[in-house]
Amino acid sequence: MKYGFALLRLALTGPGLPAAELTFTRGLNVIAGPSDTGKSFVLQCIDYALGGGNAPKEIPEAERYTTVILEIESNHDKRVYTFERSLRGGDVRLSTQGADDRILAAKHQGGKEDTVSKFLLDLSGLGAKKVRTNQQGTTRPLSFRDIARLVLIDEETVIKETSPVLSGQVIHKTVESGVFRLLLTGTDDSSVIAKEDAKVAKARQEGKAELLAGLLKKAREELADVGEVGTIVDERDRLTRLEAALQAATAERDAEQANASPVEAKRKAAWKQLRKVDSRLNVLEELQKRFGLLQEQYASDLRRLEAIAEAGSRLEQLKEERCPICGAVAEHHDNSHRAEPLAQADVSQACQAEAAKTNALLHDLQTTRESTAAEVEQLTAERDTRQAEFDAVDGELKALLSQRVDVASKKVDEIRARRDACKKAVDVLRRLQELEALLAEANTRQKREPAEGPATAVSTGQAESFSKEVEWLLRAWRYPPNIDRVTFSETDQDLVISGRTRKTHGKGVRAIYRAAFNLALLRHCVREERPFPNLVLIDSPLIVYEKPDDGEAEFPQDVKRYFWESVRTSFLDAQVIILENRRQLPDDGIDGANVVLFTGNDQGRRGFIPQAGGAA
Numbered sequence: 001m002k003y004g005f006a007l008l009r010l011a012l013t014g015p016g017l018p019a020a021e022l023t024f025t026r027g028l029n030v031i032a033g034p035s036d037t038g039k040s041f042v043l044q045c046i047d048y049a050l051g052g053g054n055a056p057k058e059i060p061e062a063e064r065y066t067t068v069i070l071e072i073e074s075n076h077d078k079r080v081y082t083f084e085r086s087l088r089g090g091d092v093r094l095s096t097q098g099a100d101d102r103i104l105a106a107k108h109q110g111g112k113e114d115t116v117s118k119f120l121l122d123l124s125g126l127g128a129k130k131v132r133t134n135q136q137g138t139t140r141p142l143s144f145r146d147i148a149r150l151v152l153i154d155e156e157t158v159i160k161e162t163s164p165v166l167s168g169q170v171i172h173k174t175v176e177s178g179v180f181r182l183l184l185t186g187t188d189d190s191s192v193i194a195k196e197d198a199k200v201a202k203a204r205q206e207g208k209a210e211l212l213a214g215l216l217k218k219a220r221e222e223l224a225d226v227g228e229v230g231t232i233v234d235e236r237d238r239l240t241r242l243e244a245a246l247q248a249a250t251a252e253r254d255a256e257q258a259n260a261s262p263v264e265a266k267r268k269a270a271w272k273q274l275r276k277v278d279s280r281l282n283v284l285e286e287l288q289k290r291f292g293l294l295q296e297q298y299a300s301d302l303r304r305l306e307a308i309a310e311a312g313s314r315l316e317q318l319k320e321e322r323c324p325i326c327g328a329v330a331e332h333h334d335n336s337h338r339a340e341p342l343a344q345a346d347v348s349q350a351c352q353a354e355a356a357k358t359n360a361l362l363h364d365l366q367t368t369r370e371s372t373a374a375e376v377e378q379l380t381a382e383r384d385t386r387q388a389e390f391d392a393v394d395g396e397l398k399a400l401l402s403q404r405v406d407v408a409s410k411k412v413d414e415i416r417a418r419r420d421a422c423k424k425a426v427d428v429l430r431r432l433q434e435l436e437a438l439l440a441e442a443n444t445r446q447k448r449e450p451a452e453g454p455a456t457a458v459s460t461g462q463a464e465s466f467s468k469e470v471e472w473l474l475r476a477w478r479y480p481p482n483i484d485r486v487t488f489s490e491t492d493q494d495l496v497i498s499g500r501t502r503k504t505h506g507k508g509v510r511a512i513y514r515a516a517f518n519l520a521l522l523r524h525c526v527r528e529e530r531p532f533p534n535l536v537l538i539d540s541p542l543i544v545y546e547k548p549d550d551g552e553a554e555f556p557q558d559v560k561r562y563f564w565e566s567v568r569t570s571f572l573d574a575q576v577i578i579l580e581n582r583r584q585l586p587d588d589g590i591d592g593a594n595v596v597l598f599t600g601n602d603q604g605r606r607g608f609i610p611q612a613g614g615a616a
Contacts, residue, residue: 001075003125004534006575014065020609025594028568029577033598038608039579051116061609108143117144125531129188131178137194146179155539159507163494164517174456181458209442216435223428232429242419253408270390277383291369298362309351463488469520476566479559508544508552515541535575542584
């Protein structure tokens with residue numbers, strides 16, 4: 001089997017106390033005994049170990065016990081898991097062979113992995129499912145507590161008039177119907193597209209209207225700044241005309257500019273020639289400045305050479321007296337180390353030769369300066385001519401532009417300005433139109449619609465296959481005699497058997513039908529391979545024989561025989577646990593079932609807890 005799990009062992013432990021223990025098998029398990037032997041306490045312990053919020057009720061026999069232990073076996077891989085939880089509350093310890101112990105939160109927490117609920121849902125194939133919580137389509141992760149009420153049915157629930165699907169609390173109706181539909185069809189509410197909360201939608205709509213009103217006011221002020229405007233249709237027509245006029249004026253300006261192109265080309269050529277002459281003049285003027293500096297340098301060199309020649313002749317005429325360094329007289333000077341002094345004639349000759357070279361360079365420089373000056377004079381005259389030519393062409397172009405092109409350009413600018421103003425008016429009018437429509441929509445109350453996705457209530461058609469399973473079981477139990485047809489009421493979310501709703505019967509018949517409902521759901525999920533825990537525990541389904549309502553005293557006695565035989569043979573691959581009074585078991589027992597008998601006395605097993613007394 002792909003989904004679910006089976007209970008293997010339930011135990012209560014406490015320091016120095018013998019364990020209160022029950023073992024279970026797959027198929028039918030029956031725990032039978034008189035009242036006050038702990039049958040209902042067993043259901044409470046199982047529910048508590050599986051993450052139930054309420055601890056088992058306090059009974060004297062169990063007051064020294066501290067821990068409840070529940071072993072389960074996965075249907076998928078036959079792995080055994082042990083849940084251990086203190087009877088005083090708290091979380092659950094999960095252990096399994098070959099893995100470290102884990103602490104699981106007893107309370108379901110959406111999105112959390114380490115919870116009892118998530119662990120059991122994963123075993124049941126329901127770990128990733130979501131259920132719808134309201135008509136707006138808000139969803140939340142499925143909890144095992146949503147499933148537990150269809151798996152663990154206590155002695156009070158089994159006789160209730162309310163639908164087995166619904167708890168009777170209006171706020172949970174959508175979730176409970178969605179869970180039942182999920183189990184029947186295998187389809188959850190993950191695809192539901194949620195609608196916005198009514199209060200949030202109203203606040204958002206009011207805020208939207210306020211924002212739009214502010215934008216509308218600003219747009220009207222902007223339109224007033226534009227000036228006098230007509231309707232949006234009139235302004236669009238005017239804009240079309242202005243676009244055409246602008247296109248024609250632009251073409252006229254371009255034609256005038258084309259007519260001015262030859263003059264512009266002539267002006268450009270004149271400007272190029274003028275710049276060429278200016279450039280050459282600038283170069284020559286800079287050369288003349290540098291030639292002047294070079295001429296001054298040559299003159300300085302000639303004066304220096306003349307001074308050297310004159311100084312040499314003067315030195316020759318001086319008498320040699322005492323040494324300026326040591327003060328010795330001339331006859332005591334040692335001149336052996338001195339080179340032979342140059343003669344004055346040699347110095348004078350060298351200066352004259354150097355001066356001759358410098359004069360030659362100076363003559364060449366003066367010739368070059370005269371040539372350059374002549375070229376400068378020529379270029380200056382040419383520049384004046386080029387400038388006059390440029391000024392004439394420039395004046396011709398300016399006259400042409402001012403007379404024709406500038407007029408055409410001004411016309412284009414004027415039409416473009418009018419076009420832009422009209423375009424702005426059209427844009428503002430369009431925004432006004434849109435904002436007024438949006439504001440009208442925002443001020444209109446929106447009709448509340450249900451969220452997109454599957455309907456919340458289970459329909460008769462969706463429950464057709466399930467209804468047939470219920471009918472099959474009731475026919476196997478031979479009740480009611482001459483059964484007609486079983487259907488599912490979409491309005492009541494409950495069974496209609498032979499045209500009569502379940503809630504209209506006495507509590508004994510309601511218990512029989514409630515057992516058929518939950519067992520049929522188990523059978524349906526097994527046969528259709530739907531995700532489900534694939535076990536059901538029912539407390540006192542045959543109460544009709546113990547405490548019948550008025551009109552139920554003559555209830556057929558053979559129904560319970562057919563009941564036990566059918567349940568024994570129909571759920572071999574799943575697990576069914578029935579808690580019932582000993583008197584409702586067949587006298588010859590139930591072959592092939594795991595039957596545990598509580599006697600309520602010292603003859604056999606007294607009850608669940610190995611002490612005198614017990615609890616029902």
